[in-house]
Amino acid sequence: MSAFPAVSFLTSANGPRQFVPDTGAEVAFAGRSNAGKSSAINAIVQRNGLAKTSKTPGATRLVNFFELEPGRRLVDLPGYGYAAVPGTVREHWRHLLDAYFRGRRSLRGALVVMDVRHPLTPHDRAMLEVAGAHGVPVHVLLTKADKLGRNAARQALAATKRQLADGSTVQLFSALTGEGCAEARSRMLALLAGTRAKETPAGPADPTGAS
Numbered sequence: 001m002s003a004f005p006a007v008s009f010l011t012s013a014n015g016p017r018q019f020v021p022d023t024g025a026e027v028a029f030a031g032r033s034n035a036g037k038s039s040a041i042n043a044i045v046q047r048n049g050l051a052k053t054s055k056t057p058g059a060t061r062l063v064n065f066f067e068l069e070p071g072r073r074l075v076d077l078p079g080y081g082y083a084a085v086p087g088t089v090r091e092h093w094r095h096l097l098d099a100y101f102r103g104r105r106s107l108r109g110a111l112v113v114m115d116v117r118h119p120l121t122p123h124d125r126a127m128l129e130v131a132g133a134h135g136v137p138v139h140v141l142l143t144k145a146d147k148l149g150r151n152a153a154r155q156a157l158a159a160t161k162r163q164l165a166d167g168s169t170v171q172l173f174s175a176l177t178g179e180g181c182a183e184a185r186s187r188m189l190a191l192l193a194g195t196r197a198k199e200t201p202a203g204p205a206d207p208t209g210a211s
Helices: 037-045 087-103 122-133 150-163 181-192
Strands: 008-013 025-031 063-069 072-076 107-115 138-143 169-172
Touching: 025 037, 025 181, 037 072, 037 107, 037 138, 037 181, 087 122, 107 122, 107 181, 122 138, 138 150, 138 181, 150 169, 169 181
Parallel strands: 025 072, 025 107, 107 138, 138 169
Antiparallel strands: 008 063, 063 072
16 A cells, blocks of 8 residues: 555646645655666655656656645656757756756655665766755665675765765665665655755756756
């Protein structure tokens, strides 16, 4: 049974005017293309097929809004760092993500998905800068932990933790085995119940790779 029995898809947005009303609280999921973001969402919410998974990188190209329950939402952001995406599309994503992080008062935090075998790529670091510039708390999911041995996974976790900014948290996660799902769900709920810090005046970086 789903942890959120009433979870439902609300809408997909290709621009800020299509975002759902900015009320209540929401948590965003962000991640490099093919890092397992959609699978992580489905595992955390316990609803297969809620977020569409694909073996083709760059499948999520819109901002997808899901209602967990009245007043609380999950937002699936476009995957970043996929080189095959045309420059015009990356530029559009850059403006879309900037508008989302800059304008959403209901945004309480972000879960940033990274492949445990390749964490903290330049695109990941840029996304963390975007979140930090707008005062958005971050929890990192090191996905596909089942692809590494236990010791190697723990070493990757420790190394990532050392490199994260103060206040950010990180955990191991596997949608395949269920490792870390309960912890990630608890983190998501804690973010939904929290508040954002004051935004910094510096302009955010660009995780999409647009020039």
